[in-house]
Amino acid sequence: xxxxxxxxxxxxxxxxxxxxxxxxxxxxxxxxxxxxxxxxxxxxxxxxxxxxxxxxxxxxxxxxxxxxxxxxxxxxxxxxxxxxxxxxxxxxxxxxxxxxxxxxxxxxxxxxxxxxxx
Numbered sequence: 831x832x833x834x835x836x837x838x839x840x841x842x843x844x845x846x847x848x849x850x851x852x853x854x855x856x857x858x859x860x861x862x863x864x865x866x867x868x869x870x871x872x873x874x875x876x877x878x879x880x881x882x883x884x885x886x887x888x889x890x891x892x893x894x895x896x897x898x899x900x901x902x903x904x905x906x907x908x909x910x911x912x913x914x915x916x917x918x919x920x921x922x923x924x925x926x927x928x929x930x931x932x933x934x935x936x937x938x939x940x941x942x943x944x945x946x947x948x
Contacts, residue, residue, distance in 0.1 A: 832859045834872045837896045841904070856900030863887050865895040867903055877906035 834857050842852040857868045857875070867875040867883040876882045883899045890898075925931050 832861050834859055834868055834870060835892075835896070836870075837893055837900060839897045839900045839904075841901070854900065854904055856896055856903070858892065858896035858899075860887075860892045865892045865899065867896065867899050875903060877903065881906070 837856045837858065838853050839856060840851055840853050842848050844851045857870050857872075858865050859868055859872060864884055864886045869875055874882050874884075883903050885895050885899060887895060
């Protein structure tokens, strides 16, 4: 088994929303003239359908191929590409002691934040 290497890939450049930009990490191995994406322990990585991400090297370095495939795998695993990861895009709700669900009122008790009055 070859050594697991890490690549850091820029997803978004610096902006007001993300002053430092946004990056993601990818892990890969190089064997027999090809690159295979893995997890940090060296197990082959794949999308939800089980598709593995491997590529035979031609005119690019292993790191370039791994960076490109890391972006492809990220897009395959995230609906909408740069949208929030599955399960993290729903409204936050509170459940009171009686089991009643209601939208969470985040930040209303935080110092320096007062609720809007009508």
